[in-house]
Amino acid sequence: MSLKQQVNRKNSKPVILMSMGHQDRNGHSYQVMTHKYMQPLVEFSNCVPLLIPTCFGVADIEQYLDMADGVYLSGAASNIDPALYGQENLTPDKKQDKDRDLVDLALIKGAVARGLPILGICRGMQEMNIAFGGDLYQKVHDEDNLNDHREDPDGSPEEQYGESHKIALVKGSWLHTLLGDEIGVNSLHGQGIRTLGKGLEPLAYAEDGLIEAIHAPGLPQFTLGVQWHPEWKAAENPDSIKIFKVFGEACRRHASGGFDLHMGKAS
Template sequence: MSNSNIGNKNQTQRKPVVLMTMGTQERKGHDYQVMTHKYITPLVDFAGCVPVLVPTCCGTDALETYLDMADGVYLTGAGSNIDPALYGQENETPGKGQDKARDLFDIPLVQLALARGLPIFGICRGMQEINVALGGDIYQKVYAVPGFNDHRENPQDPVEVQYQAVHGVKIKPGSWLREALGSDEIRVNSLHGQGLKNLGEGLEPIAVADDGLVEAIHAPGLSPFLFAVQWHPEWQAASNPDSIRIFQAFGDACRQQVRKAQASKQRQSA
């Protein structure tokens, strides 16, 4: 689907602006703010949105300013873990990198975006951030918890193998996701050592893995659209109909936010 085919019903409506927070990465003694292409392109190609990359290294002073320009928030995956102190645990994975600047930006971002009624979409780390922001916590080592499978990728495998679909997720019957995907179960990739434990306030599971681990959440009582997944739908999204439908659903929610904002301005000017 090309960009020109998205939103044809209303050519006068502007494209939604979506915030994407970046992460910290050190390279040869220099600190960078980074975001990989694989997360950006499906937001443009299939959600039909305009990404605004937000640095997390400067604190939250400008957070409200960013939100003033936003029609949605998109929290991506990353190679770092959330600081366990933020959900009341000691660090069980000291060898794994953290990104505390992103933690301290994204958690209030989720809370303020919800207060504004903005659509929110999270992937992998982004899903875990949403859970922590709403008072939930995390299994730091899913692979060490009895009853759960090892959801990590093999670091020795080529990236194409790491991102292959390796297990099923069961979709909640009667849910909007079941309707959007047209299936009771889909196959997904799996590249995470951590996972959701106790869900935050207002969050509900909408998909679970074969072993019962929560793989997708939503919050119908909190937001018109808050949705997050543990797998990576952004990976080669163009060849995955389920991924396309997920990004389209987020884009539709953001377009609805644009319509609401435009209607509000019209009422104020009348």
């Protein structure tokens, strides 16, 4: 990168990688990303999304990472291939997107190696856990000690994304400082974290004890995965705004070569 390019990059908004997912429509194969995930990244993180097609594999991941100041892993309707965490598939009726699985795992590992901030939502948090060697409950609702965290399939989007339950933030954590003791969240997932990946720690729990937020405190960069959907009508939710703002701040600090004061570490 030339000096001029470096100066222009430093004076521009952070570039955030977002992977797209596969969707079939009328006999055609599409790569898609839902507007609701991008909107708060633009409006509150003040960043530029760079969408990555996942249908071409991982050969160009490093080139994409060269352009990035952060990685943002969205949710999706598909489940992660259980073979990636050593289990047989217990939900064969659910969609999978194996191309996205491989791209996102490569993005996470590349972001970790480069010190890029990472934000994962729902499926994105689960991907983070798998990338660090953890695994999942494939059917949270079938576990005796856990609640049913799925949305009503017949409900309107407003009902599905409405507040479902409370979560308790881990006291003394940076997310507790940011959000307080307890917040209400939506819940639209059938799977959840069973075993935490190496180096990950919980930041919040649901009322039944299911992990609702994670980070990697041993890494120098900002890391956050949340099981709920803060992107849904983020402008109407002060907690969501805080999450996207702090992610944007971390990405700006990384882009400028500064310090991640939020985590108290260099980024």
